[in-house]
Amino acid sequence: xxxxxxxxxxxAEKLLKRVLEAKSAQKREVIKTWSRRSxxxxxxxxxxxxxxxxxKFIPVFISENMVGCKLGEFALTRNYxxxxxxxxx
Amino acid sequence: MARIAGVEVPSNxxxxxxxxxxxxxxxxxxxxxxxxxxxxxxxxxxxLSPDEVTRIRKHIEADEVxxxxxxxxxxxxxxxxxxxxxxxxxxxxxxLPVRGQRTKTNARTRKGPRxxxxxxxx
Numbered sequence: 020x021x022x023x024x025x026x027x028x029x030x031a032e033k034l035l036k037r038v039l040e041a042k043s044a045q046k047r048e049v050i051k052t053w054s055r056r057s058x059x060x061x062x063x064x065x066x067x068x069x070x071x072x073x074x075k076f077i078p079v080f081i082s083e084n085m086v087g088c089k090l091g092e093f094a095l096t097r098n099y100x101x102x103x104x105x106x107x108x
Numbered sequence: 109m110a111r112i113a114g115v116e117v118p119s120n121x122x123x124x125x126x127x128x129x130x131x132x133x134x135x136x137x138x139x140x141x142x143x144x145x146x147x148x149x150x151x152x153x154x155x156l157s158p159d160e161v162t163r164i165r166k167h168i169e170a171d172e173v174x175x176x177x178x179x180x181x182x183x184x185x186x187x188x189x190x191x192x193x194x195x196x197x198x199x200x201x202x203x204l205p206v207r208g209q210r211t212k213t214n215a216r217t218r219k220g221p222r223x224x225x226x227x228x229x230x
Contacts, residue, residue, distance in 0.1 A: 092195040
């Protein structure tokens, strides 16, 4: 179930501040963030955010299609390369 | 026999049920459509007057997304998820459950028959 509309979407305040700053200043620097639970806002489009995956920051360029998703969806926390196949031994 | 929304040919069932033969229309939507165009939902499809059929058809064409259009829309939504490379999109690409179900066991609907997993890399 989604979040109530009354509350609006969740974005970490720190992140929001930095995003708005970066937008108004036309800065192109990468913003590091740990806030995987924040929603992608239209304001973030065009920025590159470095999203923490628990170990390192994954740079993600935010495009228009991504609005509405959570940041964490773009930085996977698990790294599964598959089992070793019998042939490659 | 009445043709509504392209190919659909509901039989001699009640209209409420007959309309559900159209992809994208279930019982609730069927009821709301019939209420809006003021057709008795207990009437059989074969007993509908041509006027009633036209009213239903017009309403569906104007206000509902059904059949090919709906399928197209769904595919586009999935494609969007896959293009932005988010978690849900990746699950779609890998053919695994998208909504957090367990995959240690079960998940056969998405994975297909046992042992037939062809290595699909993203």
